[in-house]
């Protein structure tokens with residue numbers, strides 16, 4: 010078996026100029042891009058001009074793709090650990106050697122525990138057919154992704170109301186009259202198209218109410234900002250629903266036609282008046298009353314954003330759930346400027362792409378995290394990664410021995426990396442497939458370097474929305490180092506494990522042809538355009554008779570039968586956040602426009618823009634501690650502390666402290682980022698297995714800290 014040469018897409022090494030349509034890979038939004046290549050080098054990156062909403066632009070991270078590509082501080086060849094885990098001692102390996110090593114260990118695990126003893130997590134998204142198929146071929150149900158620390162609560166909440174996943178609720182921001190955001194920081198935690206739509210709506214006179222304990226740049230663009238007490242917005246939503254029902258501000262016709270459970274909803278929110286919420290949220294009742302009058306006047310062109318990430322506490326699920334109930338009460342469903350229902354290829358009358366997994370027999374084994382059998386109210390797709398850890402420790406319901414990590418960094422993305430290590434130490438094999446040195450990669454047994462997004466091609470992506478489409482990430486240049494694309498890596502492992510028949514593709518073009526068969530879309534067109542839309546215009550269903558909800562009742566469920574069956578209330582009583590001791594702060598976190606999670610901190614350009622994070626503190630609280638703006642502070646949580654600068658500002662709630670996520674890197678080979686700033690996930694001590702019991706997502710904002718001047 011020879012694996013000495015990277016499997017380049019044909020033509021990629023030809024001299025001269027080429028223009029390639031592809032997808033950005035600097036974050037998981039995957040904006041359509043156009044790449045100018047000259048003599049095998051990337052010269053210019055911009056948004057795909059065919060995509061009108063992109064207007065050829067990129068965000069700062071997208072533009073810094075060039076700096077990432079030509080940076081040498083990334084893994085350049087396979088590495089096998091030669092010292093203790095985490096010791097930073099590695100030896101260089103050839104691909105054959107590294108793959109033989111990984112396959113050998115996987116075989117041992119499979120012989121001992123069966124295929125189900127192999128778990129894998131990745132970044133999810135439209136390319137996950139590859140990793141899911143790999144596991145399926147091994148007979149493992151244990152596919153996980155990042156989502157337990159991202160959108161899971163909002164996902165499950167959206168399912169409980171509409172029967173659709175989180176991304177099945179499509180916000181028509183461009184045409185809205187009033188957008189309500191609960192910490193959804195559209196301007197900084199951005200997707201290029203969405204940020205542009207927001208600015209365009211605001212310049213056409215739309216209003217935005219932004220609710221967040223700290224004022225982000227989105228607050229600066231909003232027409233109203235409420236500095237809400239952290240983790241209390243569910244109280245606000247309950248009271249708003251109460252008021253909307255009591256004052257009959259809702260769209261009775263829409264609710265009568267499409268919603269179930271109105272009477273029970275009315276009953277459930279009876280105790281929660283606008284005055285009641287004031288004590289919990291700090292938002293004056295009269296302001297909420299005025300706000301709801303504005304919303305009622307603008308309805309149905311209004312959006313209560315159910316969140317992507319936002320606050321992550323024990324009742325996040327109910328916050329998202331009640332936001333969608335508010336959307337439904339105002340009739341803001343499947344209407345311009347409201348929340349539209351996502352469509353798939355079939356809704357455009359087209360055949361979707363074929364999956365690699367279609368050819369592989371179904372796995373009958375139960376998931377190790379209990380989802381689908383023990384926990385039936387959760388979607389079994391990517392499960393909940395935090396539930397893998399206790400199973401690794403207890404061997405209940407069965408033993409997992411190997412963990413493959415592809416485009417994921419759990420020691421940055423999940424709380425308390427030190428606690429994670431305890432679990433990892435029970436595994437026989439940990440492999441990281443990454444383009445960077447991740448925190449988890451550094452603690453693993455083998456690092457397999459993937460080619461960067463500019464150096465590789467991916468499977469074709471099928472994307473839902475109002476205009477479902479197919480998208481292609483094409484290869485722009487040959488890899489600079491001894492790295493390989495994921496499809497090749499998993500194929501090579503599959504071959505070594507005796508399931509190569511399911512991955513019998515020599516080139517990515519063969520995979521693309523397989524995927525496109527019968528769809529009516531040609532590879533030629535896809536490569537020319539980068540994105541091929543399956544519908545001429547946005548598909549909107551008829552609100553009189555054509556809406557489709559995949560709930561048990563076929564309607565919008567204010568009261569969910571599925572939740573009932575699982576023993577959870579559809580509208581739970583509000584639980585105030587735990588009391589803070591006098592010297593405690595609730596640690597909040599979020600993103601800035603210049604970085605993506607923890608993997609751009611070492612990018613030469615982005616590092617220059619934002620080299621470290623700081624701790625936001627309210628002047629009153631900072632004053633009590635003798636801390637002035639710019640002072641060095643020590644931030645402490647149970648048994649862990651970090652040092653960084655203080656930003657003293659009234660734009661943060663006095664109960665809270667805030668920092669950007671992703672800093673405080675520890676891998677010494679990332680010389681720019683190593684040791685700079687503070688790592689929020691390391692401060693989240695003891696929270697690895699603390700989660701919202703109904704939504705399933707990690708309760709990250711339940712973290713409390715103490716601060717002193719350093």
Ligand SMILES: Nc1nc2c(c(=O)[nH]1)N[C@H]1C(S)=C(S)[C@@H](COP(=O)(O)OP(=O)(O)OC[C@H]3O[C@@H](n4cnc5c(=O)[nH]c(N)nc54)[C@H](O)[C@@H]3O)O[C@H]1N2
Pocket residue numbers: 034037131132155158159160318415416417418419421422423424442443444445446447448459460461462598599600605606607608670671689690693709
């Ligand atoms: N404390 C705290 N925890 C959080 C968050 C937070 O704000 N605070 N945010 C949460 C959210 S919203 C999310 S989505 C998750 C994100 O968590 P992750 O998905 O883990 O985050 P990323 O840094 O995007 O990517 C993970 C890894 O993918 C690698 N990578 C990037 N591009 C490629 C590529 O092309 N190929 C390969 N093979 N690897 C690549 C990166 O180098 C990085 O090591 O974290 C969550 N966890």
Ligand SMILES: Nc1nc2c(c(=O)[nH]1)N[C@H]1C(S)=C(S)[C@@H](COP(=O)(O)OP(=O)(O)OC[C@H]3O[C@@H](n4cnc5c(=O)[nH]c(N)nc54)[C@H](O)[C@@H]3O)O[C@H]1N2
Pocket residue numbers: 036037159160190191192193194195197198199200220221222223225237238239240241242316317318319320321597598599600601602603604605606667710
């Ligand atoms: N530049 C950039 N853009 C990104 C990403 C990135 O890494 N960088 N990541 C992408 C990903 S994976 C995701 S999930 C999205 C996340 O996008 P968002 O959901 O917008 O999430 P965050 O940036 O984490 O912002 C969270 C905000 O919630 C606020 N918050 C904290 N507690 C509360 C509370 O109790 N109530 C309210 N109302 N607000 C609260 C915080 O103060 C913070 O401002 O961003 C995406 N876009």
Ligand code: SF4
Pocket residue numbers: 033034035036037038039040066067068069070071072199200201
């Ligand atoms: S939002 Fe920025 S980094 Fe993310 S895909 Fe789009 S251009 Fe790239």
Ligand SMILES: [Mo]
Pocket residue numbers: 158159160318
């Ligand atoms: Mo996320």
